[in-house]
Amino acid sequence: MDIATSRAGDSLVVRVNDTRIDASVAIAFKEAVRRAADAAGNPVILDLGRVRFIDSSGLGAVVAVMKLLAPDRKLELAALTPPVDKVFRLTRMDSVFTIHPQPPGDLQATA
Amino acid sequence: MAGRVAGSGGWGGSGGPVRPTRRQPVHPFDTAFSGATLFHRRFVARDETTRHVLQDLIACLGQADVPPKAIANAELILAEILNNVVEHAYAGRAGLIELWLSAKTDGLVCNIADQGQPFPGGAMPKADLPPVSPPDNVPEGGFGWHIIRSLAVGLHYRRRGDWNLLTLEVPLG
Numbered sequence: 001m002d003i004a005t006s007r008a009g010d011s012l013v014v015r016v017n018d019t020r021i022d023a024s025v026a027i028a029f030k031e032a033v034r035r036a037a038d039a040a041g042n043p044v045i046l047d048l049g050r051v052r053f054i055d056s057s058g059l060g061a062v063v064a065v066m067k068l069l070a071p072d073r074k075l076e077l078a079a080l081t082p083p084v085d086k087v088f089r090l091t092r093m094d095s096v097f098t099i100h101p102q103p104p105g106d107l108q109a110t111a
Numbered sequence: 112m113a114g115r116v117a118g119s120g121g122w123g124g125s126g127g128p129v130r131p132t133r134r135q136p137v138h139p140f141d142t143a144f145s146g147a148t149l150f151h152r153r154f155v156a157r158d159e160t161t162r163h164v165l166q167d168l169i170a171c172l173g174q175a176d177v178p179p180k181a182i183a184n185a186e187l188i189l190a191e192i193l194n195n196v197v198e199h200a201y202a203g204r205a206g207l208i209e210l211w212l213s214a215k216t217d218g219l220v221c222n223i224a225d226q227g228q229p230f231p232g233g234a235m236p237k238a239d240l241p242p243v244s245p246p247d248n249v250p251e252g253g254f255g256w257h258i259i260r261s262l263a264v265g266l267h268y269r270r271r272g273d274w275n276l277l278t279l280e281v282p283l284g
Binding site for chain 2: 020056059060066070
């Protein structure tokens with residue numbers, strides 16, 4: 001799982017460079033984000049702008065990361081592509097997470 | 112004889128009872144599958160093969176000029192169905208999955224077959240979302256059948272011999 005981290009103000013931005021978060025990578029995703037979040041910064045903002053597909057296993061992994069960070073740190077989401085946004089809305093998980101249109105400090109629109 | 116999905120072709124509607132044997136299972140779909148087949152794969156049930164088959168599928172549907180929204184819905188629905196087969200029907204054991212898609216004027220007809228365990232109680236799970244009351248109670252699973260039932264129509268399940276046969280349609284509209 002290809003993950004990149006950067007700081008933006010107080011936030012730790014964790015960008016997922018892979019295009020799919022599905023059952024075959026859900027565990028690796030969870031582990032990679034957990035390790036990435038060893039770096040300082042709060043909230044942790046998960047930049048999903050490059051992710052074109054997520055299934056319920058991937059969604060579960062995102063929830064698992066949120067729980068791992070709680071209660072000291074908050075997990076927020078950014079740049080959901082339409083198919084990813086649809087999964088969050090269908091499952092009403094869009095009501096659980098703070099969702100930003102873009103990651104902080106990102107002036108380029110995600111394609 | 113299980114009913115057929117209207118207008119979709121369906122499985123084995125006129126072939127009489129199928130006689131599966133352990134050594135050489137009779138394939139229940141060799142007959143009476145009508146309609147132009149867009150996609151067909153037989154593969155080992157594993158999360159990795161699900162990923163590869165779905166990537167092949169979306170490329171195939173794109174070339175067939177299926178609308179992007181229907182392709183995205185088919186990918187998500189079938190991901191949830193296939194994940195369910197891997198995780199629950201076969202529960203980590205080796206087994207085969209067979210997947211067919213054909214086109215109707217208003218939808219994609221998807222047929223999925225496996226030889227894993229039948230659904231508990233012989234019926235597909237309901238669409239209920241697990242209860243959500245953040246921050247203390249946020250579920251990590253239990254979303255799959257809600258997604259499937261939200262996006263697919265004409266869901267039909269039957270057990271024939273030792274096969275699970277599932278048919279659904281992805282609307283094109």
